[in-house]
Amino acid sequence: MxxxxxxxxxxxxxxxxxxxxxxxxxxxxxxxxxxxxxxxxxxxxxxxxxxxxxxxxxxxxxxxxxxxxxxxxxxxxxxxxxxxxxxxxxxxxxxxxxxxxxxxxxxxxxxxxxxxxxxxxxxxxxxxxxxxxxxxxxxxxxxxxxxxxxxxxxxxxxxxxxxxxxxxxxxxxxxxxxxxxxxxxxxxxxxxxxxxxxxxxxxxxxxxxxxxxxxxxxxxxxxxxxxxxxxxxxxxxxxxxxxxxxxxxxxxNYESQTKTAVLCGRDTVQIRPTAAGNRDLETIAARLFNIGKVEQNSFLLSFTNEPHRLVMFHDGRVLVHGTNDVTEAKSLYYRYFG
Amino acid sequence: MNLLVNGNDLQVPSDVNTIADVITHFFEQDPIVIVEHNGEILEKNHHTERIVADGDKIELVQFVGGG
Structure with missing residues (x-):
């Protein structure tokens, strides 16, 4: 042995x-x-x-x-x-x-x-x-x-x-x-x-x-x-x-899952998170500032790290541009927004 | 005022009066934190009413998501 x-x-x-x-x-x-x-x-x-x-x-x-x-x-x-x-x-x-x-x-x-x-x-x-x-x-x-x-x-x-x-x-x-x-x-x-x-x-x-x-x-x-x-x-x-x-x-249950949808013809996946409530886009922007290009207006935050661009709205909804792949989009979403 | 936070003696500004203020002072927005104040675990809805005093012992454990 x-x-x-x-x-x-x-x-x-x-x-x-x-x-x-x-x-x-x-x-x-x-x-x-x-x-x-x-x-x-x-x-x-x-x-x-x-x-x-x-x-x-x-x-x-x-x-x-x-x-x-x-x-x-x-x-x-x-x-x-x-x-x-x-x-x-x-x-x-x-x-x-x-x-x-x-x-x-x-x-x-x-x-x-x-x-x-x-x-x-x-x-x-x-x-x-x-x-x-x-x-x-x-x-x-x-x-x-x-x-x-x-x-x-x-x-x-x-x-x-x-x-x-x-x-x-x-x-x-x-x-x-x-x-x-x-x-x-x-x-x-x-x-x-x-x-x-x-x-x-x-x-x-x-x-x-x-x-x-x-x-x-x-x-x-x-x-x-x-x-x-x-x-x-x-x-x-x-x-x-x-x-x-x-x-x-x-x-x-399905209702409490983070929802994803491919937006046809736009090379974009939409992610709707489980947690409801307003996001503090200023705090989120501060976290992302060092790792890519961050642009903001009063409605949304746009974060670009080539070849992807992620846009977050106040309600937490995110558009992941540059992919039609839901798994890749979720991966990017959790990577940058937690 | 000085607080013993997670074993470290730290000075906090005079506008820190409650556990909720302590959390705001040490973390960015809306963290999920479990607090032990002088040996007592606090429910979240007690954070705003619990007053802190010089020399208090506070344990803060923040939930994070990375892996």
Whole structure:
């Protein structure tokens, strides 16, 4: 017998028993960017049984600074991220079953992906998809681990159905976007810190060591040297629509989805976001000022980063010019508006 | 006034009186922030009424979306 996992088995909370449990578990990883590649590599090296990786995007040069499974050759050939990730992960550990899916996840896909899944790891870049993950998690009683980064700041929380508050309880509203890694940048160490937290929590869940879970909302800024950890258990809301006594799982319904429409003959996709309410176009313009051309009038904001132009109206509606591809348009929308 | 924010001793201007003011001072528009004030977790609808005083210990955790 080879000793691939010997050091992990020597770690007594895991041991032989935990290692065997890990090999029987299936993890669904949504997103194959910075957090996704970091979590995937740790779980595959640690010997998880199966991992399904889902992402809609391809590898770009701007990914290589922090997305650890990708190479220059992947960027040159615009390889879909999940394909490049699967190749690399199979070189690392051929015993792990790796399923790669190039899709833009909607509630429909999500309900097909969660069959037999023991844990969902969030490595996404927007709250629309996280609220879908949150509802699916509650509906099918699958734990999930929220993680996010921007600039030098990271945050994570482990959500256990029927035990902890859910993301809906914590947010108390649907976010209207915010800073993103494409507007405020991001440094690799903070990615690794969130990955470390998420994957440690994952190992605890997958090896049935739940008593070791952190059970706190944690955040840290590796540049300003701040950190916080808060017990948020009092936020659990018994009338929450996602995890309360009479759940309706609102984010799995069509009405609460971000809507897209191709505007025929205009090479444009229209995006209507979930969160209603007036956008502060001044604040948004300030975020985009350094990365492209920003023009404004009293009705709208126009942001050009060739070959694309995105126009946002006060009500949050966005026109993405320069594409007829809904998936590409959504990708650009979340990249710049959060 | 000085506040102990996420472990750092920080000075805030005199027009910062409530938790809502603290949030406005440290973040750009409409952030989603969970606040612990002197060890007590605050519901969002208490942010505007909760008064802060010199030396208070405040933990701020902002939800962000990148990944």
């Amino acid at each position: 080879n000793d691939r996992y010997s050091r992990q088995i020597l770690f007594s909370p895991i041991g032989q028993v935990g290692q065997k449990k890990l090999a029987e578990k299936h993890v669904l990883l949504i997103g194959a960017g910075a957090l996704g590649t970091g979590n995937a590599e740790i779980l595959v090296r640690s010997g998880v049984g199966k991992i399904t990786i889902v992402d809609r995007d391809y590898v770009e040069w701007s990914n290589l600074q922090r997305q650890q499974l990708y190479t220059e050759s992947d960027a040159n050939s615009r390889m879909p991220k999940v394909i490049a990730a699967k190749r690399r992960l199979e070189e690392i550990n051929r015993d792990v079953q790796i399923e790669a899916k190039i899709i833009d996840v909607t509630p429909l896909e999500m309900s097909q992906l969660t069959d037999g899944v023991d844990l969902i790891i969030d490595a996404t870049d927007n709250f629309d998809i996280r609220l879908i993950i949150n509802d699916i998690s509650q509906k099918h009683h699958i734990p999930w681990i929220y993680g996010a980064v921007v600039a030098s700041y990271g945050i994570s929380y482990t959500i256990l159905p029927n035990e902890t508050p859910c993301l809906h309880c914590l947010l108390q509203q649907v976010p209207m976007g915010g800073m993103t890694c494409d507007t405020a940048g991001v440094i690799s160490p903070v990615v690794q810190m969130v990955v470390a937290h998420q994957s440690a929590e994952a190992l605890k869940i997958l090896t049935d060591n739940r008593e070791a879970l952190r059970r706190q909302l944690i955040s840290f800024d590796l540049w300003t040297n701040q950190q916080a950890s808060i017990d948020v258990s009092t936020f659990k809301n018994t009338s929450c629509h996602s995890c309360g006594q009479a759940p309706t799982y609102p984010h799995l």
